[in-house]
Amino acid sequence: MTLNRAAGLAPGDPVADRSPPVTLSRSAVLLPRPDVTPGPARRSGKTHRGRRSRHRQRGARGGKHCTNHGGNFTICTINVQSVKPKILELSRELQFFDYDIMVLCETWLKSRDANRLLVFPGFTLRRYDRKFSPLGYGGVAVLFRDDLDAKKINVPVSLNKLCKLESLWNVFSWERNKVVVGAVYRSPRHKADALEADFEELERQYQHVLLHFPDYVTVITGDLNCNMLGDVDSPARSKLSEFLATYSLTQTVSQPT
Secondary structure, X not given: OEEEEOOOOOOOXXXXXXXXXXXXXXXXXXXXXXXXXXXXOOOOHHHOOOHHHOHHHOOOEOXXXXXXXXXXXXXXXXEOOOOHHHHHHHHHHHHXXXXXXXXXXXXXXXXXXXXXXXXXXXXXXXXXXOOOOOOOOOOEEEEEEOOOEEEEEOOOOOOOOOOOOEXXXXXXXXXXXXXXXXXXXXXXXXOHHHHHHHHHHHHHHHHHHHHHOOOOEEEEEEEOOOOOOOOOOOHHHHHHHHHHHXXXXXXXXXXXX
16 A cells, blocks of 8 residues: 655645656655666566565565666565564565665564664664554554655654554655655554544544645555455445545555555
C-alpha cells in the first residue's frame, strides 16, 4: 500500500499543477536525486538466482525486487515480519538495490531490543514499536541513508482507546528536495468501530502533516490491511477509498504484492 501526494494544494491550483509527479516502480517510490549522474540501469533482481531472490518467501510479505535506475531517489516498502533474524539479508538488499529509504512493517521489536544491536551499515534506523497488547508484534520502522537530513514529525497522540494504528512520520531533505514519508501499519481488524477509529486517526495525522508541510511531496506507505482488489463491498476497502477520494491521493499498488 503506497499513497502519494504531489503537494498539499487543491487540484487545479496552478502551483499544484506544476508540482513534479512521483514516479513509481512496483513497491519502490522513485524521486529525483540531483546529486547522482544518470547512468545505465542497474541489474534487476529478477536476474539474481541466489539466496537473495528467495528470502522473501521465508517470513516476509509485500516486498518486491525492482530496478533502481541511476538518477532516482528510491523508497522501498517491506512487510518484514520480524527484523532481528533478517538484519543480514536486509543489509544486502539495501546495498544491492541501492535504496535510499526502506520502510518496514511488522518489525516485531520490543523496547529491550536496543538500536545498537540492529546495525545496518551506512543506514540509520528509526522505529516506532507497538505500544499495545500483544507487545512484540506489529511496529513500524524506517531505514535511511546516513547522508540524508532526516527529521521526525511528532504527530499528536491519539486519545481514542479503540485506535491501534501504528505510524512513524519523517521529513527527508537532500539538495533542494524534500519529501514527507509516513510509515503506517494497521492490524487486520474489520469491525466498524475499529475501522472508524484507525482511519479517523490516520486522517488526523495526515491533516497535521498537511498543516505543517503543505508544499512537500508526501508518501504514505506500509500496510493498512485493506484489500483494494477484493470485494467491492468490503468495509475496509470502502474506508480506504473514502480516504483516498477526500484528499485526492493516488493509490500506487495496482496488483497483488
